[in-house]
Amino acid sequence: MVLGTNLKHIATAAQHNEVVNNNENVMICCGRMGPMCIPVYDIMEDLEDEYPHVTFYDMTFDSPEAHVIRNAPECSSFMGLPFTVYYKNGKLVKATSSIQSKAQITSILNEKFA
Amino acid sequence: MNYDIIIIGAGPSGLTAGIYAARAKAKVLIVNEGSVGGQMVLTHQIENYPGVESISGYQLSKIMRKQAKTFGCDIKTGVTLTNISLEGEIKSIEIDSKETFTAKSIIIASGGRSRSLNVTGEDEFKGKGISYCATCDGDFYQNMEIIVVGGGNSALEEAVSLTKYASKVTIIHQFDHFQGYQHAIDEAKANPKINFLLESKIIEFLGNEKVESVKIENLKNGSITEMPIAGVFIFIGYVPQTERFKGLINLNQWGEIIVDENLQTSQKGVFAAGDARVTRTRQITTAVADGTIAALRAVDFINQK
Numbered sequence: 001m002v003l004g005t006n007l008k009h010i011a012t013a014a015q016h017n018e019v020v021n022n023n024e025n026v027m028i029c030c031g032r033m034g035p036m037c038i039p040v041y042d043i044m045e046d047l048e049d050e051y052p053h054v055t056f057y058d059m060t061f062d063s064p065e066a067h068v069i070r071n072a073p074e075c076s077s078f079m080g081l082p083f084t085v086y087y088k089n090g091k092l093v094k095a096t097s098s099i100q101s102k103a104q105i106t107s108i109l110n111e112k113f114a
Numbered sequence: 115m116n117y118d119i120i121i122i123g124a125g126p127s128g129l130t131a132g133i134y135a136a137r138a139k140a141k142v143l144i145v146n147e148g149s150v151g152g153q154m155v156l157t158h159q160i161e162n163y164p165g166v167e168s169i170s171g172y173q174l175s176k177i178m179r180k181q182a183k184t185f186g187c188d189i190k191t192g193v194t195l196t197n198i199s200l201e202g203e204i205k206s207i208e209i210d211s212k213e214t215f216t217a218k219s220i221i222i223a224s225g226g227r228s229r230s231l232n233v234t235g236e237d238e239f240k241g242k243g244i245s246y247c248a249t250c251d252g253d254f255y256q257n258m259e260i261i262v263v264g265g266g267n268s269a270l271e272e273a274v275s276l277t278k279y280a281s282k283v284t285i286i287h288q289f290d291h292f293q294g295y296q297h298a299i300d301e302a303k304a305n306p307k308i309n310f311l312l313e314s315k316i317i318e319f320l321g322n323e324k325v326e327s328v329k330i331e332n333l334k335n336g337s338i339t340e341m342p343i344a345g346v347f348i349f350i351g352y353v354p355q356t357e358r359f360k361g362l363i364n365l366n367q368w369g370e371i372i373v374d375e376n377l378q379t380s381q382k383g384v385f386a387a388g389d390a391r392v393t394r395t396r397q398i399t400t401a402v403a404d405g406t407i408a409a410l411r412a413v414d415f416i417n418q419k
Contacts, residue, residue, distance in 0.1 A: 004170065034250040035156035036241075038172050042149035046191055077323035079254040079345060080241030098241025098251075102192030 001063045004033060005041040010059040013068045020087040023055040025113040027105075030059045030069040031082025036099040040082055043102045047109070054113055086112050117143045117188075119412050120207055120217040122198075123355075124191060125152025126398045127388030128223035129178040130405030131412075135221075136185035138413045143215055144182065145207065146191045147355075151175025152225040153389065154398055163398055174398075200362045200381045203419070218419060219383045219412040222359065222371060223405060226352040226389040226396075231263065235319030243325025243345050248272040251347075252279045258344035261286055261328065263316060269349040270298040276347065277307040284309045284341075286316060288333060316346065354390045366392055376411045377404060385412050 002009035010016050010028060020026050029044060031037030044056045059066050061081060069075065072092055075083050080098035086108060087093065093112050096104070119135045121128045124146035136142045149155060157171035166174070183189060190209065197208035206216045228246050230236060236244060245251040252275065260280045262273040265287035271294075273283050285302065290312050292299050302308050311330065317338070318329040327342045356369045364372045364380035370393075371386040373379055379386050387404035389396045 004172065006176070032250065033170065033172060034247060036245075036247050036250045038151075038155045039149040041172075042151070042155065043192055077242055079243055079251060079324060080245050081247075081250045096241070098245070103194070 001060050001065075003031075003041070003058050003060055005058050006045050007041055007056055007058045010057045011063070012065045016059065016065070016068045019055065019057060021090045023087075024089055025051075025054040025109075026057065026087040027054055027084065027109070028057045028059055028069065028087070029082050029084045030061050030066055032061055034081060036080065037082040039099055040084060040105070043100075043105055046102070047106070051109055051113070054109060088112060115143075115213075115215050117141045117215060117217040118416050119143075119219045119221060119409070120145065120205070120215060121187075121221045121223055122146075122195070122207070123152065123223035123225055123388070123390070124150045124179070124189065125223060125225045125388055125401060126154050126175075126178065127225070127401035127405035127408070128152070128221070129175070129182045130402045131221045131223060131387055131409040132182040132187040132189075132405075133178070133185055134406050134409035135413055136182065136187045138409070140413055140416065142187045143217070144187050144189045145193055145195065145209060145215075146189070147193060147195060147224075148191075148227075150179045150189070150191055153352075154401075157398075160398065171398075195358060198358060198362060200359075200384050203383075205383065218416045219385070221405075221408045221412055222356075222363075222379070222384065222386045222390055223388045223401075223408070224355040224359075224390045226354050228348075229350045229353050231316060231348060231350070233317055233319065235321070235325070239319050239321060239325045242323065243321060243343075244319065245345065245347050246349070248276050248347055251345075252276050255280050255345045257281045259284070259342075260345040260347065261316070261341070261343050262347045262349065263287075264349040264351070265289060265292040265294065266349065266351055267294040267298050268351070270294040270302045272347060272349055273308055274301055274305055277305055280307065280345075282309065283307055284311055284343075286311045286314050286330065288315045289313065319346070352389075356390050377408045378411065378415075383412075383415050 074095040078097035118140040387408040
C-alpha cells in the first residue's frame, strides 16, 4: 500500500523505524493523493537534489501501519492532511499539518537539519 | 541570464507553452511559484483529456514537465517572483530577490488559487481545524459540529458530503441567497444535518492548539457572536493569480488578464494563457490550447524583431 509519487515509500511501521534510526535527517510526508498532499510531495521531489543530507519519504495515511505517525504525540492536534514529520537522529523534531509552501518546508529543513 | 521566452507558471498552459516554444528552438525558462501542474495536480482522476482514457492530474503533470525538460526548457519551481518588468523590448523578472532573468517575450500562465478568508487565526489553525478539502480532512470530524463557508456549488456540495462525518454542518454565507445551481441548493436544504447562517461572515478563529470557536458578524445588524466549533471548511471560490501584474498590464474587474485573439496582453510581447486570462471555460484542454497559441505567437513576435 504505497502512494503514486516519485518519492521513496515507507510501507510498514518496521520500515519507518529502520528509516528514522538509520538516517540522520529524515522528512516523511504522510498523506493521500489529495489536493493538500500532492503539492508537498512535489516540493519534496524538487528538494531531493538540493538537500542531499536529508532523506525524503512518503507514507500512505490510510495504511494501518501509519499509526507510527498518526499517533505521534506531536501530531495529536492535527486535523488536516498531510501530516509531515521531521526526524533528527531518530527523534521527531518537527511536525506540520496540512499543505505547506516550499518556503515553509525549506525553513524547517534549514533550521532542523543545518 | 538571457532567454528568448520566459513563462510564468507551470500548469498545463505554462508547460504546453514551454513544449511548443522550445520545439520552435526558442530558449525558454519556466518559473513557477507553486507546484508543477497547477490546479491540474489537484484532480484525482482525469477522464476527459483526449487520447488518455484515465490518468491522475499528478501523473499528467509529471509527463508534461518531463516533455518540457526533454525539449530543453529550464524549469525553476517553488520560487518567489520579487520583481517583474514588462515594458520595453527586453522584459525581466527577479526571483527570490537574488537572480534576474531577461527575455524578449513573456507568457503569463500563473493560473488560479483557492480564495482564503484572510481573517485572524486562519494561517495559524490551517490543518488544526481549518480545511479547504472535504475529501482530505472530512473524516477527522466524525460526530463533530463543523462550519462550511461559502454559497457556491463547491460549498453546497461539500457541505452535503461532510454530513457523512459531522453531526451538524452550518453553512455560513455572506449573502441572503446562494450562487450554486438549484439542485445543489435543494440537496443542501433537504439535508437534516445542515443549518444555514446567511448574511454573516467569520471575522476571527479562536483556540489554543486547534480551532475551538469562531467569531461571526451578522452583516444585517453588525452584531458579533461566538460559536463553539470543531472545524471550518472554506470553499469561497478561486481567484486568478494576477495581483503582481496589476498596473503592468490591463486586468478586468475580477483580476483576469485582458488579451486579444492572439492572447497578447496590453503590453507588446507579453502573452497570457490559461486560467489567469479572461475566459469562460477553464479546463485542462483549454489551458493546453492557450499554451500552444501563446507560445506560437510569442515565437512569431521574437522572430519578427
